[in-house]
Structure formats: C-alpha cells, structure tokens
Amino acid sequence: MTDFAxxxxxxxxxxxxxxxxxxxxxxxxxxxxxxxEPPAERTEFGHRGKEYDGWETRRRRTPGHDWAIVRLGxxxxxxxxxxxxxxxxxxxxxRASVDGAAIEGHxxxxxxxxxxxxxxxxxxxxxxxxxxxxxxxxxxxxxxVRLNIHPDGxxxxxxxxxxxxxxPRLVDACPFDLAALENGGRVTAVSNxxxxxxxxxxxxxxxxxxxxxxxxxxxxxSGNDWVELALAxxxxxxxxxxxxxxxxxxxxxxxxxxxxxxxGEVPLLPRTRLQPDTRHRFVLDGAPGVEHVRLDVYPDGGMxxxxxWGRPTAAGRAALGRRWFDALPDVQALEVLxxxxxxxxxxxxxxxxxxxxxxxxxxxxxxxDGPGS
Numbered sequence: 001m002t003d004f005a006x007x008x009x010x011x012x013x014x015x016x017x018x019x020x021x022x023x024x025x026x027x028x029x030x031x032x033x034x035x036x037e038p039p040a041e042r043t044e045f046g047h048r049g050k051e052y053d054g055w056e057t058r059r060r061r062t063p064g065h066d067w068a069i070v071r072l073g074x075x076x077x078x079x080x081x082x083x084x085x086x087x088x089x090x091x092x093x094x095r096a097s098v099d100g101a102a103i104e105g106h107x108x109x110x111x112x113x114x115x116x117x118x119x120x121x122x123x124x125x126x127x128x129x130x131x132x133x134x135x136x137x138x139x140x141x142x143x144x145v146r147l148n149i150h151p152d153g154x155x156x157x158x159x160x161x162x163x164x165x166x167x168p169r170l171v172d173a174c175p176f177d178l179a180a181l182e183n184g185g186r187v188t189a190v191s192n193x194x195x196x197x198x199x200x201x202x203x204x205x206x207x208x209x210x211x212x213x214x215x216x217x218x219x220x221x222s223g224n225d226w227v228e229l230a231l232a233x234x235x236x237x238x239x240x241x242x243x244x245x246x247x248x249x250x251x252x253x254x255x256x257x258x259x260x261x262x263x264g265e266v267p268l269l270p271r272t273r274l275q276p277d278t279r280h281r282f283v284l285d286g287a288p289g290v291e292h293v294r295l296d297v298y299p300d301g302g303m304x305x306x307x308x309w310g311r312p313t314a315a316g317r318a319a320l321g322r323r324w325f326d327a328l329p330d331v332q333a334l335e336v337l338x339x340x341x342x343x344x345x346x347x348x349x350x351x352x353x354x355x356x357x358x359x360x361x362x363x364x365x366x367x368x369d370g371p372g373s
Contacts, residue, residue, distance in 0.1 A: 002133050004080030004161045008181055008199060011145065011160035012036045015073030015182060015204050019055075020144075021109045022068035027056035028154060030068050033147070039086040039156035052087060056154030065150040066093075069112060073204070074164040074182045075102075075143040077327060078120055082159035083132040083147070092128040093149035097121055100142035102332040104339075116331040117146060141165045141327040166232060168321040171312060172371055175238065179293065179308040180204075184232035184320075188292070191225045192216035196302060198227045201295075207304035210246040215302030224298045231308070234261060234291045234316030240269055241307035242280045242295075251276040252297035257308075259290030266290065271298065289313035314370060321368035326355045340367050 011017040014036040022030040032039075032054050039053040057066040078100060085092040098121040103112065120136045147158050164184045170176075171183075179185040181202045190198045195215035200207070207213050216225040237259065244251040257269035268287050274280060295306055312320065328336065330351055337347035340363040350356065356368065365373040 002080065002135065004135055005082065005133065005159070007079055007161040007163060008074070008186070009036075009159045010072045010074050010076050010078070010162050010164065011070045011158060012073060017073035018071050020069050020071050021112065022055065022066070024057040024066050024152075025055060026058035028052045028054055030055045033068060033155065033158045034070060035157065039084065041087050052154055052156070054086075054088065054154050054156035056088070056091065057149070057152045060152040065148055066152050067146055067148045069144060069146045070158065070160070071144050072142065072160065075141055075167070076162045076164040077141055078136045078138055078145070078160055078162040080133065080135045080161050081121055081145075082157070082161070083126060083134070083155055084157040084159065085126060085128050085130055085132065085154070086156040087129060088154040088156060089128045091154050093126055093151070093153035093155065095123050095150040096126050096155070097123040097148045097150070098136075099146040099148070100138070100140070101144045101146070102141060102329045103143045104332060104335050112144065115144070116329065118329065120145065123150065136162075139327060140329045141324065142329070165324055165327055166320070168317065168324050168370075169367070171232075171317065171320065175309050175311055176232075177307050178231040178233070178235045178237060178310050178312075179229050179306060180232070186230050187227060188230050189228040191227070192300070201227065201303060201306045202229065203305070207243070207245055210302065210304075213247065213302050213304035215247070215250065216297075216300045219300040224296055225300045226294055226296045228292060228294045229306075230292055231290065233312050233320040234289045235310045235312045236289050237268060237284055237287055237293070237308045237310040239307075239309040240282045240284055241305065241309070242274065242282070242303060243305040243307070244274055244276055244278050244280070244302070245304040246277060247302040247304065248276045250301050252299075252301035252303065254298045255303075256296045256298075258294045258296070259287065260292040260294070261288055261290035263288050268293065271296075289316065291316070312370070314372065318369040318373070321370065322356055325368050336367070337364065340364060
C-alpha cells in the first residue's frame, strides 16, 4: 500500500459517494464501483453471463471507450486513485485514465457531461486481478471524477484517496461537526488500531455494528489508548458526543478530551465515566478555540463515533475559506465570484492572482473570511 491510500476514500459510498452516470453497464452495475467493502469473487451466472462484483461493459465493436462518472461523497484534493480489477482476468480494460471536475450546485447528467473536465491520471496501463495504485499530482479541489476505460471491460472498485476540503459557505449556515471526516477532520495519530480503523470514529452517519467503529487490543500494562484528530479548522467545541453504541463488553471505562490551539494544550472534557452501548453527550462551556483534539480512553476498548460540534473561530474560518478558494479550478472560481456580484474582469484578475492575499472587495471578503468580515 502506498502512503496516499491511508487518506480517506472520497468516492466511497460510506462517505456519500455515488456513480451518477455510465455509458454502458451491460454485464455489471456501475454502482458497485464505490461500495466500501472489498470486492468478492462470484460464481453465479445470469441471463447476461457471469455476474461480477464490479462494473463491466459489453465488448466494444465500435471506436471509442467506456466511462463512468462518480460524484464524490466529500469534495477535496485527490492524492491518488486505485483502479481495482480484482477477479477480472480475461475481461479487464488494458488501459484507463481519470479526469476531475468541480461543479457548483446540483447539476443534471447532461450538464455534468459538458463540465470542464481536467486530467488527474493520464492514460495508463492496468493489470488484471490487481489493485492498481496511481499517485495523482493535483492541487485543485474536485467534486466529481470520471473513470475512462480503454476500450471496454470490467473494474471491481474505484478508490479516490485524498484530502477533504469543505465548502465554507456551508460551514456558515449553522454549528457543524468540526471533527467529521466529511467536513475535513482527519486522524493524525493513534496508539492502537488492532480491531477497527480510527477514521471510522469520524465517519458519516451512525455505526451499524461494532465493526464500524474504532477498537484497540486489550492492554496488559498501566497505560491507556488514545487517538489524535486535526479539526476541519480552528474552532470552539461546544458539544462533544462519545458514542459507544454496539460496544457492550469492550467499551472504555472512562474517557477524556484535550484540545490544542494557539493557547497551547487545554482540557475540554475531564476524565469522565462512560457506559456501554450508549450515546453520551457533554456540553462544553468556555473552551477556547482549538485546532487539534486528543481522545484518551481508559484503559482501552472501542468507540463507535466521536462528534465535536461547534463553530469556527474567525481565524479558522478565514483560513478555511482562503484554502478552499485557492484550490478551486479556474472555471468554478470565476463562477463563485460572479455569484457574489463581481464583474468578469475583476473576477479574472483575482483568480489569476491566487493565492489570494491583502485587502479584498467586501463581498469577496465575506465569502472567503466569513460573514463578519
């Protein structure tokens, strides 16, 4: 596994990803591409032939190639893709490429086909029955990716690993989960991940079983286990949710939360008793802005979800807004500035001068730095 594969899969159905269009799915459905579980070998035959756990097109008898478009569950900057051809041996595509696009709002498939698609991965050779890993070198935020297979065939899964970069306009609407993966939170360190990945702690929705949380091995010393998170941006946490759902004989006995910000290390939640299979909620009063949070569990055990609800600080919101705008592809950046009333020539100058700095027009300052700017 390469380093980029440890980043979240932005396309995963578990994060809200979906395959919204494909030119052909004769033998196997396009939706299989983004299923979170590994592909499985199948031996069943249907009316159209063997049923593979993946996306498979018919044998092409005309010039061209096949494609499928994926809406990312969490838009962001792509660091690498995995084109997984597991169990496709005599019917995998010999080559593939991946493009990215950034879309404002919720467009139709027809509009999506006309988007400004830019290459993320050039046309590259694939191997059959293999996890084909490819790094991507891009600094632009995308909302959709298009997998092109040349000329036809089957792909089991498409993984699009990268860094989530949320839209700050959504952040302004209400308090949000500063730790959530879909909002840009990420795990930066962990003491132990024997039974469950710590990134599942900040996953989308509620856990459906113990297997969808974070669980450590049993400690046989006097220490304790922990996980550290980077928040979506610097923010003030006002409500913490420690959810031990489905952890019955293996929930932590107690837990604590500590934040790290400009003022250094600050306690957010003192060491507090937990119950098994329980959604605990704690109101946090008077906490300063923090950028990182550490969850300590005593002595060990498992947890389904960690939610840290709050609001960005002024500095955190401005940093997020500028990072988001600097990463937008040119076409979307121009559309965003037009939406706040900037004339095309002004918008063009600002987009061409990125990264943005210095004094900005009032409407742009409110967009990038927050409503109070």
